Amino acid sequence: AQSVTQLGSHVSVSEGALVLLRCNYSSSVPPYLFWYVQYPNQGLQLLLKYTSAATLVKGINGFEAEFKKSETSFHLTKPSAHMSDAAEYFCAVTSYNNNDMRFGAGTRLTVKP
Amino acid sequence: SQTIHQWPATLVQPVGSPLSLECTVEGTSNPNLYWYRQAAGRGLQLLFYSVGIGQISSEVPQNLSASRPQDRQFILSSKKLLLSDSGFYLCAWSGTSHRSDTQYFGPGTRLTVL
Numbered sequence: 198a199q200s201v202t203q204l205g206s207h208v209s210v211s212e213g214a215l216v217l218l219r220c221n222y223s224s225s226v227p228p229y230l231f232w233y234v235q236y237p238n239q240g241l242q243l244l245l246k247y248t249s250a251a252t253l254v255k256g257i258n259g260f261e262a263e264f265k266k267s268e269t270s271f272h273l274t275k276p277s278a279h280m281s282d283a284a285e286y287f288c289a290v291t292s293y294n295n296n297d298m299r300f301g302a303g304t305r306l307t308v309k310p
Numbered sequence: 311s312q313t314i315h316q317w318p319a320t321l322v323q324p325v326g327s328p329l330s331l332e333c334t335v336e337g338t339s340n341p342n343l344y345w346y347r348q349a350a351g352r353g354l355q356l357l358f359y360s361v362g363i364g365q366i367s368s369e370v371p372q373n374l375s376a377s378r379p380q381d382r383q384f385i386l387s388s389k390k391l392l393l394s395d396s397g398f399y400l401c402a403w404s405g406t407s408h409r410s411d412t413q414y415f416g417p418g419t420r421l422t423v424l
Contacts, residue, residue: 229410240400240415241354248410287353291410297344297369298413302353 199224201288203301211309216260216275218304220288223269230271231289231298232262241287247271258282283308312337316401316416323423329374329388331419333401336382341403343384344413345376348398360384361406396423 204219222228229248233241245256252264262273271288285305291298313336323329335341345357356369358376366376373392377385384401399419405411 231412233415238398238418238420240417241402241413242415243412246410246412293410297356297359299356300346300354 201301314416
C-alpha cells in the first residue's frame with residue numbers, strides 16, 4: 198500500500214524566510230507525487246506534481262519540490278515566504294496501478310510578519 | 311474549461327437525520343469522481359471513488375453511501391447521521407487517461423452534526 202508522511206503538523210516562518218515542508222513517501226512501484234494547498238474553508242488546489250520526468254518540479258506561486266528516490270522524499274520549498282502563503286499543505290501519492298490517491302495529514306504553514 | 315460544484319456549502323443536521331450531498335462536474339466526460347472527508351485537524355480520508363455510472367468503490371465501511379446516477383453527478387448519502395460524521399466533505403474529479411492525472415477539488419461542504 199502507498200502512503201505519505203508529512204513531518205511537522207505546524208510550521209512557522211517569518212516573512213521572507215525559506216519555506217521547507219517535508220514529505221516522505223512509501224511505494225512499491227514508481228510513484229506519482231503531488232503537493233496541494235488548502236486555504237480556510239476551501240477545496241484543495243494543485244501546487245505541483247511529479248510524474249517521473251524531471252526530478253525538480255516547479256509549481257505555482259514560486260514553490261518547487263525535488264523528488265529524491267534514495268531518500269523517498271518530495272519536500273516542498275519556497276525561497277521567500279509571503280503572508281499569502283499561510284495555508285495548509287498536503288502531500289499525496291498515487292501510481293499507475295492505483296485508482297485513488299493517498300494524502301498526508303497536512304502541514305499548517307504560518308507566516309509571521 | 312472544467313468546473314466542479316458542490317452543494318450545499320454548509321449544513322447543520324441533527325443526529326439520526328438523513329444526508330444528501332451533491333457534486334457535479336462540467337466541461338468533461340466520463341471523469342473519475344471521488345468523495346473525501348476532512349475531519350478537524352486531520353488529513354483527507356478517501357470515502358468513495360467512481361470510474362463510471364453506477365460503479366462505486368468504498369474505502370471505509372461506515373454509515374455513508376455514494377451513488378453516481380449520471381456521468382457527471384456524484385451523490386453522498388446517509389440514512390442516519392452520527393456525531394462522528396461531522397467534517398468537511400470534498401468532492402474531486404480526475405481524467406481517466408492516466409493515473410498521474412491531477413485531482414481537481416470542489417469548494418467543499420461543511421457538515422456539522424449536533
